[in-house]
Amino acid sequence: MQLEHVSRLARPFPPASAALDQLCRELDAAFAAAEAGSNASFGQRVRLALQRAIADPGVLRPDQRVSNPQNYCRHLLAADPLNRYAIAALVWAPGQASPVHGHQTWCGYAVIEGTLEETLYRWDTDEHRAIETRRHPRPPGAVSYVDAGRGAIHRLGLSADAAARAVSLHVYGVAGEQIATHVNDLLAA
Known part of the structure; x- marks a missing residue:
C-alpha cells in the first residue's frame, strides 16, 4: 500500500505532459517490482518505459527542446520525491557532445529527434x-540503459555537419x- 502512495506524491518538478507523468508512474512501478523480486529486470522496465514515453509526440513542450549555442542543454x-530518479531532456546543437564518461548511477536514454x-x-x-572500441549512430527511437560503473563508458553527441538539433530523453x-x-564519471580517453 505504501508504494502505491508514493506514485501519487507531488513531484518537485511536476511532469509537463501526460507522457512524462506516465513515465514517472512506470519508473515507480519498476522500483516496486524490483523490491518485490520480480523476474523482469529493472533495466528492461526502464527501457520499455522510455520507448513508450518517446512514442508520444507531445512528450516535450517547445521550451523543453531549446538548445544552447555553447554546450548541450x-x-x-x-x-522523484523519494530521490530515486530524475528525468531530463538533453538538446544537442550540431557539433556538441558529452565528455567521455562512465556513470556513477544507472542511466537510461532514448533519442526523440x-x-x-x-x-x-x-x-x-x-x-x-x-x-x-566503436561508434554507431543512435537514430530517433534508439533506447539504451546501463548500470553504474566503467563497464559502459561512452560519449554521446551530434555531428558538426548535422543539419539540425537532436533531442534525447534521459533518466538517471x-x-x-x-x-x-x-551522474557522470568523467574519464580520460
Whole structure:
C-alpha cells in the first residue's frame, strides 16, 4: 500500500505532459517490482518505459527542446520525491557532445529527434584511460540503459555537419538537484 502512495506524491518538478507523468508512474512501478523480486529486470522496465514515453509526440513542450549555442542543454523535467530518479531532456546543437564518461548511477536514454553518434570505450586499467572500441549512430527511437560503473563508458553527441538539433530523453538514478554532479564519471580517453 505504501508504494502505491508514493506514485501519487507531488513531484518537485511536476511532469509537463501526460507522457512524462506516465513515465514517472512506470519508473515507480519498476522500483516496486524490483523490491518485490520480480523476474523482469529493472533495466528492461526502464527501457520499455522510455520507448513508450518517446512514442508520444507531445512528450516535450517547445521550451523543453531549446538548445544552447555553447554546450548541450539539459532541461530537468521531473524529479522523484523519494530521490530515486530524475528525468531530463538533453538538446544537442550540431557539433556538441558529452565528455567521455562512465556513470556513477544507472542511466537510461532514448533519442526523440535527430541522430546522435555514440562512441563506446573500454577501460584500460594499465593505462588508466578509456580506449575507443566503436561508434554507431543512435537514430530517433534508439533506447539504451546501463548500470553504474566503467563497464559502459561512452560519449554521446551530434555531428558538426548535422543539419539540425537532436533531442534525447534521459533518466538517471539520482535526486533532481544532483543531476549535474552525481551522474557522470568523467574519464580520460
